[in-house]
Amino acid sequence: MRFHTSLFIFTRDLRIDDNVALIEACNNSDEVICCFVLDPNIAKKDSYRLRFLLDCIKDLKNEFVRRKSILQIFSGDYHWAIQQIERQKKINAIFINKDFTPFAKKRQTEISAYCMKNKKLFCQYVDHLMYDPNLIKTLQGKPYTIFSQFFRSSVQIPVPKPREDKITNFYSEKISDYAINSNFVERGGGRKNALKILQNISEHVDYKIKRNYPGVDGTTRLSAHNRFGTISVRELYHSIADSLGPDHILISEIYWREFFSHILYHFPDVVKKSFRRQDISWKYNQAHFEAWKQGKTGFPIVDAGMRQLNNSGFMHNRVRMIVASFLTKDLHIDWKKGERYFAEKLVDYDLAVNNGNWQWVASTGCDAQPWFRIFNPWLQQKKFDPDCRYIKKWIPELAPLNSNQIHRLEKESFGSDYPRPIVDHSKESKIAKQMFG
Structure with a gap:
């Protein structure tokens, strides 16, 4: 199905390149409005994470400008932001990359309900993980709970190469007047900084040893970029595999991230209680x-x-x-x-x-x-x-x-x-x- 105007909502995927849902939106729409919705409760807190996030948004916004388009930025809730957009431009579908945290699932449910009520298609894709959590299962159809077994099973499935679709059909008229606060010390966020690290990933050939010594500059510092999606997990995987080999310790760390994400998806109660050993009598001083x-x-x-x-x-x-x-x-x-x-x-x-x-x-x-x-x-x-x-x-x-x-x-x-x-x-x-x- 092709749409006249679609909306793509950025979440933890703050990049244009190799962004699964964004590429699908552009390939199946005449024009795509792109937006980011900043939680005002987060914006009120001057934290290191907020500064890193603002770096990422600023960099993403500049990338849209470079492509002669606009990133629409809102501060508020998603329902309100979508309504603001529809006051100016009717949209036929909403595209988003799935996330599996309780907050994200609630957000996705609310957007889905809005789409059903207003007769729009809601399209979700897996982007921040290498595999859909429903794909990696035991022979009995159950999720893995032992990492070594999960790893042996999942490495049999090739990790997709980063997509190189050239997408340009972004909506270019301004809808939102929200301005990002620029009065802060930059914290190294944004795709440009992530790519610099990724381009030098071969320097971490001794990572297995150096990663244990906190007084040595032996870690990649890519975890925050991974968290906010300034690079895709596919870009990360293939950069490491090509530069250091598919058996490098950094590859196993990507799979640990994948494993814990699958655990959260299949066992959401781990947020509130222990996976095992719920009988421990913790103390509190x-x-x-x-x-x-x-x-x-x-x-x-x-x-x-x-x-x-x-x-x-x-x-x-x-x-x-x-x-x-x-x-x-x-x-x-x-x-x-x-x-x-x-x-x-x-x-x-x-x-x-x-x-x-x-x-x-x-x-x-x-x-x-x-x-x-x-x-x-x-x-x-x-x-x-x-x-x-x-x-x-x-x-x-x-x-x-x-x-x-x-x-x-x-x-x-x-x-x-x-x-x-x-x-x-x-x-x-x-x-x-x-x-x-």
């Missing part, structure tokens, strides 16, 4: 939780991670595991509280991935680490930040101390005003084993 959030626990590697999060919106992946383990198995606080705090702070926050990783560390998720495996923060920092480069960067009060002194802060203070450890790790790890055992 407000002072301990505040110390963890503020990076004042007296455990340097934990505090450095939390301060990096609070002051940049990012946290090194190895350190994410350490701070999550500390919250759940040293402080015995419910993983959901930590997950919610990360949701507030992380630029690259992805519900499926964040939830999956937290439940993996807390030993409550599908295919989680064994409950008796507990990260020792003191050993972790000695192994992965031996010279304390990362710790000193984020904890300036420890800068005067040498690395040996910092690694001995478990027992001595060396006259520093840095807080003493709020718990005894060896004691708390035994309690954690009793809780899970």
Whole structure:
């Protein structure tokens, strides 16, 4: 079916190239109105994630200008935005890329209801995942809950190449007067920045080793771009496979993202409760939780991670595991509280991935680490930040101390005003084993 005028709504796919639903809209319509709807509740909060998002929108808007067209930007809810568009131009169909979070599914349901009521076609496509979640199933037709099995099955299915359709039939008359706030420090968002990283992906040949050392620039910093879709997962996969080989560790990380997204799709209750082990009697100490959030626990590697999060919106992946383990198995606080705090702070926050990783560390998720495996923060920092480069960067009060002194802060203070450890790790790890055992 061909449409005269269609509407395409950007969500977590902030690019024109290799955008499945956008390409389908353009190929099946005479003209396509493109819009982005900014949640006013998000816009009110000056967060690192908002600044990154605004970078992405600004870059996308400029790309439309370059193509002699307009990105219509609204601040409000989707129903209102669609009505504003229809006041100026009647639309025959709405195109969108599917998302599988509870908020996104609610949004898609509301748009679908609007289309049914107003006799429009609602067209949804899978774009931010390599595979439709209903495609990867066991022989019994059930979703996989073990990563290794999911991986072995899904790698048998070729990942589609990025689409190179040349689309130009965008609607070019202005509808919205909303202006993006430009009075902010840029945070590296936008497709241009993503492509620069992707073009140099071959530099990460030693990623498997370097990714564990927070004091080394060994990560790709593509997670936020992946989250907001400034590059497609297909572009990411094939760039890595072509430059580093299909067996590179970065490929498996794409599949972990895919796995957790499929888990969220098939088991949406993981947002509210543990996938397994719902019998854990978590404890709650407000002072301990505040110390963890503020990076004042007296455990340097934990505090450095939390301060990096609070002051940049990012946290090194190895350190994410350490701070999550500390919250759940040293402080015995419910993983959901930590997950919610990360949701507030992380630029690259992805519900499926964040939830999956937290439940993996807390030993409550599908295919989680064994409950008796507990990260020792003191050993972790000695192994992965031996010279304390990362710790000193984020904890300036420890800068005067040498690395040996910092690694001995478990027992001595060396006259520093840095807080003493709020718990005894060896004691708390035994309690954690009793809780899970």
